Structure formats: C-alpha cells, structure tokens
Amino acid sequence: MSQTGPAAPSVAQLEQVKDAVRTLLHQPEYDDGSAGPVLVRLAWHSAGTYCAETKTGGSNGAGMRYEKEGGDPANAGLAHARAFLEPIKEKFSWITYADLWCLAAVVAIKEMGGPEIAWQGGRTDFTDDTKIPPRGRLPDAAQGSDHLRHIFYRMGFNDQEIVALSGAHNLGRCHSDRSGFEGKWVNNPTRFSNQYFKLLLAHDWKKKKLDNGLEQFVYVDEEIELEEGEKPEELMMLPTDMSLLSDPAFRTWVKRYAEDKDLFFDHFSKVFAKLLELGICRDASGNVTNAENVEDGYKS
Ligand code: DDH
Numbered sequence: 640m641s642q643t644g645p646a647a648p649s650v651a652q653l654e655q656v657k658d659a660v661r662t663l664l665h666q667p668e669y670d671d672g673s674a675g676p677v678l679v680r681l682a683w684h685s686a687g688t689y690c691a692e693t694k695t696g697g698s699n700g701a702g703m704r705y706e707k708e709g710g711d712p713a714n715a716g717l718a719h720a721r722a723f724l725e726p727i728k729e730k731f732s733w734i735t736y737a738d739l740w741c742l743a744a745v746v747a748i749k750e751m752g753g754p755e756i757a758w759q760g761g762r763t764d765f766t767d768d769t770k771i772p773p774r775g776r777l778p779d780a781a782q783g784s785d786h787l788r789h790i791f792y793r794m795g796f797n798d799q800e801i802v803a804l805s806g807a808h809n810l811g812r813c814h815s816d817r818s819g820f821e822g823k824w825v826n827n828p829t830r831f832s833n834q835y836f837k838l839l840l841a842h843d844w845k846k847k848k849l850d851n852g853l854e855q856f857v858y859v860d861e862e863i864e865l866e867e868g869e870k871p872e873e874l875m876m877l878p879t880d881m882s883l884l885s886d887p888a889f890r891t892w893v894k895r896y897a898e899d900k901d902l903f904f905d906h907f908s909k910v911f912a913k914l915l916e917l918g919i920c921r922d923a924s925g926n927v928t929n930a931e932n933v934e935d936g937y938k939s
Pocket of ligand 1: 677814
C-alpha cells in the first residue's frame with residue numbers, strides 16, 4: 640500500500656462540500672422539490688453492485704460515469720443525480736466522484752429528517768471501465784422475496800437488513816420514463832420516516848396493470864377531503880415491496896419498523912453505512928487499501 644497519497648480532507652473541507660449539497664437539495668422545479676431522493680438512489684446503485692464472493696463491484700470507482708454502467712437500464716434517471724452534483728465536483732475537485740456520491744446521500748438523508756449516517760472517505764474513481772462488474776446485479780422490482788434474498792445475500796446482507804434498506808422507499812418516486820413504474824410510496828416523499836412500513840401494513844393494496852404491461856400495487860385514500868377539481872392521490876408499492884408483507888421473516892421486521900420509528904432509524908443508519916462501504920477495504924487507520932489508484936487515495 641502506498642503512503643504517497645494526498646492528505647485526507649480536513650473536517651472544514653468536508654463541511655464545505657456538505658454545505659454545498661445542502662444548498663443543492665432545494666430544487667423547486669424538480670420532482671417533489673428536492674434532489675434528495677434521486678441522490679440517495681445514486682449512492683445505493685453505485686454500491687449495490689457488490690458481490691461478496693468475488694469481491695467485485697461496490698461503491699469504489701464511480702463506474703456510472705461510463706456507458707457500461709451508466710447506460711444500464713437499471714440506472715435510468717440517475718444521470719439527473721450525477722448532473723446535480725457536477726457543479727460541486729467542479730468546485731471541490733479534490734473529492735472523488737465515488738466519495739461525493741456517497742457523501743451526498745448521507746447529507747440528503749439527514750436533511751430530509753433521517754438519521755445521522757457514519758461516512759468515511761477514501762474511494763477513488765476508475766480511469767477506465769475495465770473493473771465495472773456485469774449488469775444485472777441490482778434488484779428487479781417485478782420479482783419476489785427469493786429474488787430479494789438472492790440479490791442482497793450476494794452483497795452480504797441478512798433479512799433484517801433487507802427490510803431496513805427497503806425503508807428508503809419512504810423517499811422519492813417511480814417515473815414512467817425511468818423504471819416504467821409510476822408514483823410515490825408515501826404522501827410526503829421528501830421526508831424520511833417509517834411511513835412506508837405503516838402504509839404497507841395499513842392498506843389493502845390492489846394490483847394495477849400499467850399501459851406498458853408492468854404490474855404495481857396501488858391504494859387510493861377515498862376518505863381524504865379534496866378541494867374542487869383535485870384528484871385523489873394514488874400511492875404505490877412495487878411487487879418487491881409487497882413481498883416484504885407476504886414473506887413471514889420480512890414481515891416481522893416490517894411490523895417492528897412500523898411500530899418503532901427509532902428502531903428503524905437506528906437500523907437504517909447502520910445498514911446504509913454498511914452499504915456505502917461495500918467493496919472498500921480499509922486498514923486499521925481507515926485508509927482504503929484496495930482503491931483503483933491507491934497512490935491517489937487519501938492517507939490519514
Ligand atoms: Fe429503490 N427503486 N429499489 N431502493 N429507490 C426506485 C426508486 C428509489 C427497487 C426499485 C426501485 C432500494 C431498494 C429497491 C430508492 C432507494 C432504494 C424505483 C423507481 C424502483 C423501480 C425508479 C424510477 O422510476 O425513477 C427495488 C426492486 C429494490 C429492492 O429490491 C429492495 C434500496 C435498498 C434503496 C436505498 O436507498 C437503500 C430511492 C431513494 C428511490 C427514489 C428515487 C427518485 O428518483 O425519487
């Protein structure tokens with residue numbers, strides 16, 4: 640391992656980047672007014688390619704800058720998140736894309752009312768696409784619990800962690816021009832909470848076939864008082880979300896998180912930190928030992 644890398648950024652330098660992310664989150668013209676949800680998805684998809692057995696994929700490298708990963712249909716729409724962050728990368732060129740993507744998600748979650756998440760830097764960026772893992776490692780929303788276990792066990796997560804991670808669907812929405820699914824999971828999709836679990840349990844979700852042939856689950860609140868001309872808002876769940884209800888081991892955690900917001904926040908904080916570290920090896924002082932260009936990695 641090289642000790643020749645630049646010094647790790649100071650707390651003050653990191654604070655400047657975090658401040659810039661906080662400012663950027665406010666996007667009145669975009670979706671529900673916040674860049675937060677799509678930034679969280681960017682970090683998750685950058686890390687979620689990890690395979691514990693082959694030790695490939697993970698949050699190092701920022702491979703989505705290359706067509707091989709960025710052009711994967713599973714990553715449709717994440718160009719918006721990368722574009723949001725580009726001016727920050729330009730201004731603070733010392734931070735790598737791989738670190739910035741993960742840090743932005745941590746800042747976004749906190750700003751949207753979520754828990755504090757431990758974050759460590761040191762990821763480096765690939766300089767070509769040769770280390771990008773094959774496509775097909777991210778979950779397919781049309782499938783069920785066997786698929787979820789196949790995908791998330793490969794990354795090294797257990798059943799409890801799968802459910803906790805899925806709670807990120809408190810945030811954001813599905814876009815018909817990205818995944819093909821449509822709508823949001825909760826009424827306020829820019830506020831981090833355990834509402835997703837509460838709604839999963841509370842409602843009688845009905846299957847709905849979309850014009851593109853995809854099936855999702857929906858619920859319309861008939862009780863809600865509407866202004867004249869207002870249409871009742873439809874909330875949605877993906878087939879994978881519904882499998883958290885039908886699978887007994889997953890359901891136990893759905894119930895616990897619906898009942899106990901603090902427990903969910905605590906578990907989410909831990910599991911999201913673990914997600915962001917997938918594929919990163921560190922020595923005792925926290926230096927990354929397997930970065931693409933170790934010489935360029937920070938030393939503490
Ligand atoms: Fe997700 N997710 N996700 N998701 N996800 C989508 C949106 C968002 C699946 C499918 C979809 C996680 C797990 C799963 C977020 C965070 C996380 C969309 C819609 C689909 C489809 C995309 C679009 O049309 O724009 C599936 C399947 C799984 C699973 O199998 C468990 C996890 C683990 C996270 C996480 O962050 C820990 C977020 C945030 C969004 C909203 C994005 C946006 O633009 O808004």
